[in-house]
Amino acid sequence: MANVAVIGAQWGDEGKGKIVDWLAERADMVVRFQGGHNAGHTLVVGENVYKLSLLPSGIVRGTPSVIGNGVVLDPWALKAEIERLAEQGVHASPETLRVADNCPLILPIHRDLDGLREDASGAGKIGTTRRGIGPAYEDKVGRRAIRVCDLAHLDDLGPQLDRLCAHHDALRAGFGEPPVDRERLLADLREIAAFVLPFAKPVWRDLNEARTGGKRILFEGAQGVLLDIDHGTYPFVTSSNTIAGAAAGGSGLGPSGVGFVLGIAKAYTTRVGSGPFPTELEDETGQRLGERGHEFGTVTGRKRRCGWFDSVLVRQSAAVGGITGIALTKIDVLDGFDEVKICVGYKLGDETLDYYPTHAADQAKVVPVYETMEGWQESTAGARSWADLPAQAIKYIRRIEELIRCPVALVSTSPEREDTILVRDPFAD
Numbered sequence: 001m002a003n004v005a006v007i008g009a010q011w012g013d014e015g016k017g018k019i020v021d022w023l024a025e026r027a028d029m030v031v032r033f034q035g036g037h038n039a040g041h042t043l044v045v046g047e048n049v050y051k052l053s054l055l056p057s058g059i060v061r062g063t064p065s066v067i068g069n070g071v072v073l074d075p076w077a078l079k080a081e082i083e084r085l086a087e088q089g090v091h092a093s094p095e096t097l098r099v100a101d102n103c104p105l106i107l108p109i110h111r112d113l114d115g116l117r118e119d120a121s122g123a124g125k126i127g128t129t130r131r132g133i134g135p136a137y138e139d140k141v142g143r144r145a146i147r148v149c150d151l152a153h154l155d156d157l158g159p160q161l162d163r164l165c166a167h168h169d170a171l172r173a174g175f176g177e178p179p180v181d182r183e184r185l186l187a188d189l190r191e192i193a194a195f196v197l198p199f200a201k202p203v204w205r206d207l208n209e210a211r212t213g214g215k216r217i218l219f220e221g222a223q224g225v226l227l228d229i230d231h232g233t234y235p236f237v238t239s240s241n242t243i244a245g246a247a248a249g250g251s252g253l254g255p256s257g258v259g260f261v262l263g264i265a266k267a268y269t270t271r272v273g274s275g276p277f278p279t280e281l282e283d284e285t286g287q288r289l290g291e292r293g294h295e296f297g298t299v300t301g302r303k304r305r306c307g308w309f310d311s312v313l314v315r316q317s318a319a320v321g322g323i324t325g326i327a328l329t330k331i332d333v334l335d336g337f338d339e340v341k342i343c344v345g346y347k348l349g350d351e352t353l354d355y356y357p358t359h360a361a362d363q364a365k366v367v368p369v370y371e372t373m374e375g376w377q378e379s380t381a382g383a384r385s386w387a388d389l390p391a392q393a394i395k396y397i398r399r400i401e402e403l404i405r406c407p408v409a410l411v412s413t414s415p416e417r418e419d420t421i422l423v424r425d426p427f428a429d
């Protein structure tokens with residue numbers, strides 16, 4: 001099976017962009033299957049830096065790219081991102097980009113609702129990206145969504161729009177907001193339809209054809225397993241399934257088509273937004289990790305919370321996410337520390353746990369149990385083989401592998417694509 005799915009094994013921002021770009025060069029097709037423009041993937045190609053939110057990373061190198069039905073698509077964000085990339089010389093055309101025609105749309109009313117709820121939530125807020133992701137998924141599941149295919153039938157949208165507006169008007173009234181401006185919404189949809197429709201297709205057909213033809217498909221996950229709507233730190237999660245299983249449902253290729261699952265994990269941990277984070281460091285060490293790792297969100301610019309590597313969480317992610325191998329990223333951020341710590345278990349009152357409890361109150365209460373290892377003073381930045389790594393760094397990676405019970409397939413040692421140690425080629429499996 002030559003297909004590969006890349007998913008985040010922590011709370012997102014694990015450095016998926018670089019790994020996906022590295023794999024995309026050898027893929028015949030790159031597919032996004034969940035999330036939306038809440039994602040932020042940074043690709044460094046030579047002198048150029050590309051920041052993608054919604055578009056699959058393959059687009060930068062001209063690899064045919066697909067936005068699957070599991071994504072929630074803001075058509076205005078799509079247009080803006082395509083135009084921004086065009087200014088950098090990357091052109092997305094209907095030949096290189098296909099959008100699933102059964103993909104639900106994010107509308108301005110979803111963005112409104114996301115912001116209104118966050119503003120009204122005080123300390124309980126989720127810290128969303130305010131892009132309308134959650135409200136759009138709610139309407140999808142509530143069978144009220146307007147989908148890409150509806151853009152070709154706007155004259156028949158009447159009853160569907162009635163249902164959608166009735167729902168949102170009630171919610172908006174609760175926030176003291178005026179009802180949805182239906183005429184304006186329809187006019188905006190008419191305008192954007194001309195832009196989106198040339199990209200719209202039943203992409204499941206292309207995918208199944210590619211599979212039958214022996215093509216290599218790369219599934220590009222967004223966010224991470226700990227933000228998964230079912231398996232993450234609920235309610236501080238995103239509104240989609242971020243595990244590899246979602247690649248099948250979110251694209252229209254069955255589960256047997258997913259192949260090797262590469263989980264991306266940072267050599268330490270970060271989180272952006274609210275929610276529990278057992279190994280968070282609110283001291284100088286946390287500050288140092290953030291500075292060395294340039295830990296600011298690609299989408300919102302928010303400062304990321306930082307802490308030591310948590311092997312309990314990544315082991316859990318590997319299990320529920322279906323991860324075959326791990327790509328360990330940003331090991332160079334740990335260069336120069338006298339000692340490094342790994343969380344190997346939790347204390348919850350008198351109990352010792354080797355898994356993350358399900359209830360939010362317990363998740364917030366657990367105290368990490370650490371194993372301390374000697375650090376390394378040499379630089380690992382730019383290493384391309386094990387021989388380039390200091391012995392202590394190798395020991396650290398091997399210990400992680402043992403603790404998470406999952407082999408390391410790749411080690412990434414800088415944002416540059418070639419600065420990668422390949423242990424096991426995911427496409428060769």
Ligand code: IMP
Nearest residue numbers: 012038039040127128129237238272273
């Ligand atoms: P939403 O996806 O905008 O609803 O946000 C829900 C949670 O997921 C918040 O904690 C966000 O910070 C987090 N989140 C969403 N997308 C990303 C991402 O691409 N990287 C990291 N965190 C994300």
